[in-house]
Amino acid sequence: MSPIRVGIIGLGNVGGGALRILADNASLINRKLGAELRVAAVCSRSIESKAPEELSAFPEARRTTDWREVVESPEVDVVAELVGGTGAAGEIIEAAIARGKSVVTANKELMAARGAEIWSLARQAGVRLAMEASVAGGIPIHSVLREGIAGDRIEALLGILNGTCNFILTEMERRGESLETVLAEAQRLGYAEADPTADVEGYDARSKLSLLAALAFGVQVKPESIPTEGIRRIRDVDFLYADRLRHTVRLLAAAEQTPDGLYLAVRPALLPKSAILANVSGSYNAVWVRGAHGADTFYYGRGAGPTPTGVAVVSDLMNVARELMMGGPERVSPFAHAELEPGSPADIGGEVRPYYLRFRVRDRPGIIAELASILASAQISVDAVLQEPSEAKDDLPFVVTVEPAPRRSVEQAIERMSALDFLVDKPLALPFEKGLES
Amino acid sequence: MSPIRVGIIGLGNVGGGALRILADNASLINRKLGAELRVAAVCSRSIESKAPEELSAFPEARRTTDWREVVESPEVDVVAELVGGTGAAGEIIEAAIARGKSVVTANKELMAARGAEIWSLARQAGVRLAMEASVAGGIPIHSVLREGIAGDRIEALLGILNGTCNFILTEMERRGESLETVLAEAQRLGYAEADPTADVEGYDARSKLSLLAALAFGVQVKPESIPTEGIRRIRDVDFLYADRLRHTVRLLAAAEQTPDGLYLAVRPALLPKSAILANVSGSYNAVWVRGAHGADTFYYGRGAGPTPTGVAVVSDLMNVARELMMGGPERVSPFAHAELEPGSPADIGGEVRPYYLRFRVRDRPGIIAELASILASAQISVDAVLQEPSEAKDDLPFVVTVEPAPRRSVEQAIERMSALDFLVDKPLALPFEKGLES
Numbered sequence: 001m002s003p004i005r006v007g008i009i010g011l012g013n014v015g016g017g018a019l020r021i022l023a024d025n026a027s028l029i030n031r032k033l034g035a036e037l038r039v040a041a042v043c044s045r046s047i048e049s050k051a052p053e054e055l056s057a058f059p060e061a062r063r064t065t066d067w068r069e070v071v072e073s074p075e076v077d078v079v080a081e082l083v084g085g086t087g088a089a090g091e092i093i094e095a096a097i098a099r100g101k102s103v104v105t106a107n108k109e110l111m112a113a114r115g116a117e118i119w120s121l122a123r124q125a126g127v128r129l130a131m132e133a134s135v136a137g138g139i140p141i142h143s144v145l146r147e148g149i150a151g152d153r154i155e156a157l158l159g160i161l162n163g164t165c166n167f168i169l170t171e172m173e174r175r176g177e178s179l180e181t182v183l184a185e186a187q188r189l190g191y192a193e194a195d196p197t198a199d200v201e202g203y204d205a206r207s208k209l210s211l212l213a214a215l216a217f218g219v220q221v222k223p224e225s226i227p228t229e230g231i232r233r234i235r236d237v238d239f240l241y242a243d244r245l246r247h248t249v250r251l252l253a254a255a256e257q258t259p260d261g262l263y264l265a266v267r268p269a270l271l272p273k274s275a276i277l278a279n280v281s282g283s284y285n286a287v288w289v290r291g292a293h294g295a296d297t298f299y300y301g302r303g304a305g306p307t308p309t310g311v312a313v314v315s316d317l318m319n320v321a322r323e324l325m326m327g328g329p330e331r332v333s334p335f336a337h338a339e340l341e342p343g344s345p346a347d348i349g350g351e352v353r354p355y356y357l358r359f360r361v362r363d364r365p366g367i368i369a370e371l372a373s374i375l376a377s378a379q380i381s382v383d384a385v386l387q388e389p390s391e392a393k394d395d396l397p398f399v400v401t402v403e404p405a406p407r408r409s410v411e412q413a414i415e416r417m418s419a420l421d422f423l424v425d426k427p428l429a430l431p432f433e434k435g436l437e438s
Numbered sequence: 439m440s441p442i443r444v445g446i447i448g449l450g451n452v453g454g455g456a457l458r459i460l461a462d463n464a465s466l467i468n469r470k471l472g473a474e475l476r477v478a479a480v481c482s483r484s485i486e487s488k489a490p491e492e493l494s495a496f497p498e499a500r501r502t503t504d505w506r507e508v509v510e511s512p513e514v515d516v517v518a519e520l521v522g523g524t525g526a527a528g529e530i531i532e533a534a535i536a537r538g539k540s541v542v543t544a545n546k547e548l549m550a551a552r553g554a555e556i557w558s559l560a561r562q563a564g565v566r567l568a569m570e571a572s573v574a575g576g577i578p579i580h581s582v583l584r585e586g587i588a589g590d591r592i593e594a595l596l597g598i599l600n601g602t603c604n605f606i607l608t609e610m611e612r613r614g615e616s617l618e619t620v621l622a623e624a625q626r627l628g629y630a631e632a633d634p635t636a637d638v639e640g641y642d643a644r645s646k647l648s649l650l651a652a653l654a655f656g657v658q659v660k661p662e663s664i665p666t667e668g669i670r671r672i673r674d675v676d677f678l679y680a681d682r683l684r685h686t687v688r689l690l691a692a693a694e695q696t697p698d699g700l701y702l703a704v705r706p707a708l709l710p711k712s713a714i715l716a717n718v719s720g721s722y723n724a725v726w727v728r729g730a731h732g733a734d735t736f737y738y739g740r741g742a743g744p745t746p747t748g749v750a751v752v753s754d755l756m757n758v759a760r761e762l763m764m765g766g767p768e769r770v771s772p773f774a775h776a777e778l779e780p781g782s783p784a785d786i787g788g789e790v791r792p793y794y795l796r797f798r799v800r801d802r803p804g805i806i807a808e809l810a811s812i813l814a815s816a817q818i819s820v821d822a823v824l825q826e827p828s829e830a831k832d833d834l835p836f837v838v839t840v841e842p843a844p845r846r847s848v849e850q851a852i853e854r855m856s857a858l859d860f861l862v863d864k865p866l867a868l869p870f871e872k873g874l875e876s
Contacts, residue, residue, distance in 0.1 A: 021731050025591050116778045129772045138732050140586020146774040148578020151752025153463050218775035225782045233866050241837040261784025270794050275873025288874050293459050293745035294576050296874050301735035311732035314589025326764050334567045336584040337656035340554045344663045346699025356708050386679055399679040428671050435713025436726045436734050
C-alpha cells in the first residue's frame with residue numbers, strides 16, 4: 001500500500017499537537033490504517049525562526065513558509081488547514097480542493113460561516129473534507145452524529161461548548177468570586193484570551209452550535225442568526241441563589257426541534273445539580289443528545305488544548321486516508337486496527353489498588369487482631385476499620401479498608417483467612433477505582 | 439444513485455427496533471445518505487404466525503422463514519444478522535460473506551469469540567463488516583474508537599457494560615434491599631432474564647470487554663481468559679459501608695495498558711460518588727476512556743433496548759451503504775447529510791421554560807407588589823421569592839422564580855420593568871434547563 005502523504009499548514013497549538021501525535025503514535029497509526037500516514041510537508045510563517053520541537057521527528061518533511069508550496073505539491077494527498085480564522089484559511093482550503101487534494105480542518109469559524117459552500121466545492125472535485133476538530137476538540141462529536149448514531153432522528157441537543165466560560169462559571173461557583181476576578185485570573189493562566197469577547201459573549205459557542213445544527217439536523221444556519229447571550233451579567237450572587245434551588249449556572253448551547261421549527265440558542269441557564277451536564281466543570285466540554293429512537297446519549301471530554309484537538313485532526317487524517325485507500329478492498333476494520341494480534345490479558349495479580357474487605361463474622365474477641373496479623377504478614381497496611389452498630393452477633397458484618405496492595409497479595413491473604421473459624425463466609429474484596437471525578 | 443438493498447435476518451427485539459427506525463426515519467436516512475436504503479428481504483422463523491407490526495411499512499420486502507433465501511438473493515447487498523448467539527448466526531454471516539454480501543451484526547458473543555476470523559473472511563471477500571450494536575447498544579463506542587479518536591493511543595478504559603447488573607446494583611443502593619429481592623423484581627419487569635447467569639456472573643460484560651480490547655488495543659483476547667467476577671456476593675450492607683466511604687459499588691469492565699501487559703478484568707469495584715461513572719444509574723451503560731493525548735473522554739447512553747440498539751444497526755447499515763457507494767465521489771458528508779438546507783432558527787419566543795429572575799434593587803416598600811403585578815399582567819405566575827439576608831439596601835439582590843412561561847412573555851415583562859426607578863440594572867432572566875438527570 002502506498003503511503004498517504006499529508007501536508008500540514010499552521011504550526012500553532014493545534015498543528016504542534018497534531019505533529020506530536022503523528023510522531024508519538026506513528027506505528028500505532030500505521031497499524032490501524034494498514035498503510036503509512038506520512039508527513040510530507042509542513043508550513044508555518046515562523047518555521048525558520050522558531051520551528052517547534054515536534055518537527056524534529058520529521059526530518060524528511062519539506063519545510064516552507066509559503067502555504068502555496070504545500071497545496072501545489074504533487075507530493076501531498078491531504079492538506080490539514082490549521083491556520084484558523086476566516087482569512088487565509090479559506091483561500092488555503094479552496095486552493096487545495098481546486099488541486100484535487102482532500103482537506104482536514106479544525107476551523108469552526110470558517111466552517112460555520114462557509115462550510116456548506118466548501119463542502120459543495122469538495123464534492124464537485126471528488127475530494128474528502130473532514131472537520132472533527134472544529135467543535136469540542138477532545139470529543140468526537142462529528143463522528144458520533146455523522147456515523148455513530150446516523151440512523152437516529154435527533155430531537156434536541158444541549159452542549160457546554162466553550163471551555164473558557166465553563167472554567168469561569170465553575171470557578172465563580174467554587175470560590176464565590178466575581179466574574180471580573182476569575183476572568184482576570186483565567187487570562188493570567190492563559191485559559192482566556194487578552195480579548196475574551198468571542199468566548200465571554202458566546203460567539204465561539206454560537207459558531208459551534210451552528211455546526212452541530214448542520215450535523216444533527218441538516219440545516220445551514222448563519223451563526224449571527226442564533227439568539228446569543230454571553231455570561232457577562234452573571235454575578236456571584238446567582239450561584240448562591242442557584243444553590244438554594246439545588247441548581248447551578250452554565251453557558252448552554254441548545255438546539256431543539258419544535259412544532260414552531262428549530263429552536264437554537266446560546267445562553268446561560270440554570271441546570272439541576274443532579275444533571276450530568278451540571279457536573280461538567282473547568283474547561284471540559286460536553287454534549288447531551290436526545291434521539292427519537294436511541295433516547296439520551298452524552299459525550300464528554302476536553303474542549304480544547306493542543307493534543308486533544310490534535311487527536312481530532314489526526315483521526316480525521318486517518319479517516320480520509322482510509323477513504324483514499326478504498327479503491328481496493330481496504331476498509332476501516334470494524335476492529336479499528338487493520339490486523340488484530342492474538343493476545344491474552346496480562347496476569348492481573350500485579351495490579352495495585354486500595355481494597356475494601358468486607359467480613360461476616362461470628363463475633364468474639366480477637367477477630368481484628370487475627371485478621372490484621374494475616375494482612376500484615378502479606379505486607380498489606382490497614383487503612384480503617386468500619387463497623388455499623390448491629391445486634392447480629394452470629395452474622396456481624398464489618399469492613400476493613402487497606403492501603404494500595406497488589407491484587408495477588410490481597411487474594412493470598414483472603415485465602416489464608418478462609419481457615420478462620422469465626423468467618424461466616426469468604427471475605428469480599430473490592431478494589432477502589434477512581435473513575436472520572438465529576 | 440441506485441438503492442442499497444438490505445436483508446434483515448432475525449425479527450426479535452433488535453430486528454423489530456431496526457425495522458421501526460428504517461420505517462420512521464426513511465426520508466431522513468435517504469437524505470443523509472444521498473441514496474435509498476431499501477429493505478429488500480426479511481427473515482424470521484415466525485414471520486407467518488406473528489409478523490411484527492413494523493413489517494407493514496415494507497409491503498414490497500420479500501418475507502421468508504429461511505435465512506438462506508436472504509443470503510442467496512441477488513436482490514440483497516447487505517445482510518443484517520440479528521439472530522444472536524453463536525450457532526446459526528455464524529453460518530449466516532459466513533454464507534453472506536461467501537456470496538459477496540456485506541454484513542452488519544449486533545452479535546457480541548459471536549464477534550468476541552470469532553470476530554477476527556470473520557473479519558479476515560470479509561476482507562478476503564472484499565466486503566464490509568460492521569458491529570456497532572454489539573457493545574453498549576445505545577452508545578456509538580465502536581465508531582468513537584474506530585474513527586472518532588482513532589489517532590489517540592488508548593491507555594485505559596473503564597466501562598459499565600451490563601445494564602442488568604447496573605440496574606440491580608443501583609436499586610439495591612436506592613432501596614436498601616438484597617440482590618435476591620431486586621433480581622426477582624427485575625425478572626418480573628423483564629429487565630433480567632429467567633436465567634440471569636450471563637448477566638449476573640459477568641459473562642456478558644466479559645464478551646463486550648473482549649471486543650472493546652480489540653477496538654482500543656488491537657488485540658484478540660478470548661473472553662474466557664479475562665478474570666471475571668459477577669455481582670452475586672454483593673450484599674445490601676456493602677452499599678452502607680461504601681456510602682460511609684463516599685463511594686458506591688458498580689460492576690466495572692476495566693482495561694489498562696501497564697508495564698506488565700494489558701490488564702483486563704470484569705469485577706465489582708468501589709467508585710467515588712463524585713465520579714461521573716458512579717452517576718450512571720439504572721440500565722444505562724457508560725464508557726470512560728483515557729487517551730494518551732486526548733486525555734479523558736466519557737460516553738453514556740442506553741445499553742440495550744430495541745430502538746437504541748436498532749439505531750446502532752441502522753447507523754451501521756448507513757455506513758456500509760456509504761462505503762458501497764464510494765466507487766464514485768459520493769462520500770459521507772462532513773455535515774452528516776448529503777445536502778444541507780439553508781435555514782434559519784425558529785423564533786425562540788414561543789419556547790416555554792420556568793425562569794429565574796434576579797433583581798438588584800434600591801430597597802423600599804412595595805417592590806415585590808410592583809414586580810408581581812407586571813408579571814401577572816404578562817400571565818406569568820410567581821413560583822417563589824428568595825432573598826438572602828443583606829445589609830446592602832442600595833444594591834439588594836433577590837430572586838423570583840416563575841412557573842413555565844414563553845420566553846417572549848418573560849422578555850416583555852422584563853422590558854416593562856426597565857422603567858421602574860428602584861432597579862439598579864436590568865433584571866437577569868435565566869431559563870431552567872433539565873439536562874440529563876444523573
